[in-house]
Amino acid sequence: AQSVTQLGSHVSVSEGALVLLRCNYSSSVPPYLFWYVQYPNQGLQLLLKYTTGATLVKGINGFEAEFKKSETSFHLTKPSAHMSDAAEYFCAVTIREYGNKLVFGAGTILRVKS
Amino acid sequence: ETGVTQSPTHLIKTRGQQVTLRCSSQSGHNTVSWYQQALGQGPQFIFQYYREEENGRGNFPPRFSGLQFPNYSSELNVNALELDDSALYLCASSLGGLAGGEQFFGPGTRLTVL
Numbered sequence: 001a002q003s004v005t006q007l008g009s010h011v012s013v014s015e016g017a018l019v020l021l022r023c024n025y026s027s028s029v030p031p032y033l034f035w036y037v038q039y040p041n042q043g044l045q046l047l048l049k050y051t052t053g054a055t056l057v058k059g060i061n062g063f064e065a066e067f068k069k070s071e072t073s074f075h076l077t078k079p080s081a082h083m084s085d086a087a088e089y090f091c092a093v094t095i096r097e098y099g100n101k102l103v104f105g106a107g108t109i110l111r112v113k114s
Numbered sequence: 115e116t117g118v119t120q121s122p123t124h125l126i127k128t129r130g131q132q133v134t135l136r137c138s139s140q141s142g143h144n145t146v147s148w149y150q151q152a153l154g155q156g157p158q159f160i161f162q163y164y165r166e167e168e169n170g171r172g173n174f175p176p177r178f179s180g181l182q183f184p185n186y187s188s189e190l191n192v193n194a195l196e197l198d199d200s201a202l203y204l205c206a207s208s209l210g211g212l213a214g215g216e217q218f219f220g221p222g223t224r225l226t227v228l
Contacts, residue, residue, distance in 0.1 A: 004156075009154075032213045032214055036219075041221065042221055043118070043204060043206075043219030043220050043221045043222055044157070044204065044206075044219040045219070046216055046217075049214070049216070051213070051214040090156050090157070092156075094213050095213065096213045097213075098170070098213065099162075099169075099170065099211035099212055099213050099215075100145075100147070100208055100211050100212060100213055100214075100215045100217055101147065101159050101162055101170050101172070101211070102149075102157075102159060102217070103159070104149075104156030104157045104158070105156050106154070106155055106156045107154075107155070107156050
């Protein structure tokens with residue numbers, strides 16, 4: 001079965017600093033990986049996804065993530081944090097056989113300090 | 115283009131009662147997935163409907179049931195409510211259920227069971 005571990009339930013960065021949110025997955029077959037963002041009282045919004053091909057994936061709002069098979073990781077980064085990035089971020093995994101039924105991590109709340 | 119909508123926004127029930135949550139999928143989408151997001155946790159997959167048929171189910175008891183209608187809107191029904199059913203219930207729609215396909219999430223229904 002697939003699973004996701006997000007290291008750090010809370011991450012705090014200063015405005016303009018690098019954002020790094022960690023995600024490790026477990027899957028015995030090639031995974032499909034996703035990052036979603038959730039703002040208060042809203043649903044989830046897709047930031048980016050990895051299916052096949054290029055391992056460095058660029059998403060919306062300046063975020064990117066790199067799929068590293070050897071490390072079973074899919075960490076999310078953004079070079080310079082903005083106050084509007086404060087939200088909760090979820091990493092999710094699925095495999096081809098399961099279609100788009102996602103297994104989510106527990107989430108990381110990002111706080112951006114001015 | 116109308117996004118995914120869910121109703122009601124909030125509701126409060128007591129243990130043992132039954133509840134029905136509703137989801138209208140995004141225009142053109144034929145697949146609806148339901149997720150339960152308990153406080154402080156990531157969303158957990160409940161089940162998925164594709165063209166009015168159940169297309170996969172997560173680890174939830176039979177008292178969680180659903181329907182999808184010809185217009186692809188959907189209902190989630192929970193019988194014999196328990197305190198642990200208190201959560202945010204998210205609906206996501208997509209065009210088909212392929213692994214790389216994007217799901218569009220609604221804002222959720224927050225259910226409180228007293």
